[in-house]
Amino acid sequence: xxxxxxxxxxxxxxxxxxxTVSRSLNNSPLVAYKTRERINRIAGxxxxxxxxxxxxxxxxxxGTVAIVLPENYHMVSVNVYHGMLLNSLRKTLEEAxxxxxxxxxxxxxxxxxxxxxxxxRNKVDGFLILIEHLxxxxxxxxxxxxxxxxxxxxxxxxATKNQEVIFTDHREGGRQVASHFLQKGRRNPLLLAKTQExxxxxxxxxxxCEVMDDAGVRVERLYSDSTFESxxxxxxxxxxxxxxxDSLFGCNDLMALGAMRALEDRGVAIPGDIxxxxxxxxxxxxxxxxxxxxxHQPRDELAHLSCQRLIHQIQKxxxxxxxxxxxxxxxxxxxxxxxx
Numbered sequence: 579x580x581x582x583x584x585x586x587x588x589x590x591x592x593x594x595x596x597x598t599v600s601r602s603l604n605n606s607p608l609v610a611y612k613t614r615e616r617i618n619r620i621a622g623x624x625x626x627x628x629x630x631x632x633x634x635x636x637x638x639x640x641g642t643v644a645i646v647l648p649e650n651y652h653m654v655s656v657n658v659y660h661g662m663l664l665n666s667l668r669k670t671l672e673e674a675x676x677x678x679x680x681x682x683x684x685x686x687x688x689x690x691x692x693x694x695x696x697x698x699r700n701k702v703d704g705f706l707i708l709i710e711h712l713x714x715x716x717x718x719x720x721x722x723x724x725x726x727x728x729x730x731x732x733x734x735x736x737a738t739k740n741q742e743v744i745f746t747d748h749r750e751g752g753r754q755v756a757s758h759f760l761q762k763g764r765r766n767p768l769l770l771a772k773t774q775e776x777x778x779x780x781x782x783x784x785x786x787c788e789v790m791d792d793a794g795v796r797v798e799r800l801y802s803d804s805t806f807e808s809x810x811x812x813x814x815x816x817x818x819x820x821x822x823x824d825s826l827f828g829c830n831d832l833m834a835l836g837a838m839r840a841l842e843d844r845g846v847a848i849p850g851d852i853x854x855x856x857x858x859x860x861x862x863x864x865x866x867x868x869x870x871x872x873x874h875q876p877r878d879e880l881a882h883l884s885c886q887r888l889i890h891q892i893q894k895x896x897x898x899x900x901x902x903x904x905x906x907x908x909x910x911x912x913x914x915x916x917x918x
Contacts, residue, residue: 594617645679646707731746753785756787809833823852834857837854838917849868849916
């Protein structure tokens with residue numbers, strides 16, 4: 579078979595996936611020694627000469643997916659949730675026998691575009707994009723070269739209208755918090771909203787206010803950054819005015835927890851005097867005292883479906899078929915705890 583041999587031939591003979599063949603030819607410790615030996619023996623018998631660039635040209639598949647994280651991933655307010663979602667994505671990709679590269683959109687060394695860099699060097703088969711705003715040049719490059727990609731978590735906007743987007747229904751999450759407060763007889767709510775304009779936060783606020791408006795309840799807003807200290811400071815600034823409210827919805831867990839600290843400092847009982855709920859259902863919510871009621875984002879479902887859709891795109895591209903583009907919304911659910 580000589581130079582006509584491809585990884586597909588080896589994978590079919592060995593009865594394993596493309597990624598397993600790739601790892602074996604790279605002597606990856608992720609593949610059992612006996613499996614690596616068998617695959618390398620098959621490759622040798624077929625006269626296959628391996629290198630990553632040649633494999634990419636022959637099969638258009640390198641067995642690697644890139645996850646693009648926000649530039650500010652290092653901030654606690656960002657990685658509290660994104661870190662949990664990243665763990666779910668890693669687990670799902672490993673189960674699919676795919677390697678992953680974790681990167682940012684901007685290459686720190688020369689401020690170049692990492693997405694363009696990885697594609698032009700045949701480093702990845704596709705992208706899982708976990709950032710709110712992708713540069714126009716990145717989206718145009720992905721479209722021009724037909725690169726498999728799935729945008730996840732963030733709700734679709736004008737820039738991603740023609741992309742595959744799988745996201746949490748944040749509006750529904752806000753509605754669930756409002757309904758929970760009303761069921762508890764709480765009709766004097768304070769919405770602790772995010773200062774900066776972000777669509778996911780605005781949708782949480784919108785859902786919350788819609789339900790309260792339908793019930794004839796007026797919602798007051800207090801603004802802060804999405805950090806513990808900023809929320810604590812904002813609520814402390816209300817002084818005795820906090821007594822007007824019997825419930826508080828923080829648009830993420832850190833904001834809700836910062837508010838709880840300010841309330842505790844003033845001797846306000848939770849949930850006796852005021853019920854508090856957050857959003858994300860992070861580990862922090864589970865271990866706070868009292869435990870924080872929070873909207874659970876469907877991390878595992880997002881990860882599983884996003885990886886499934888990306889793999890489907892990769893297969894379609896390999897077969898020369900048109901890449902599918904879908905838009906899928908997944909509903910969150912409320913995790914009630916002692917704070918309400």
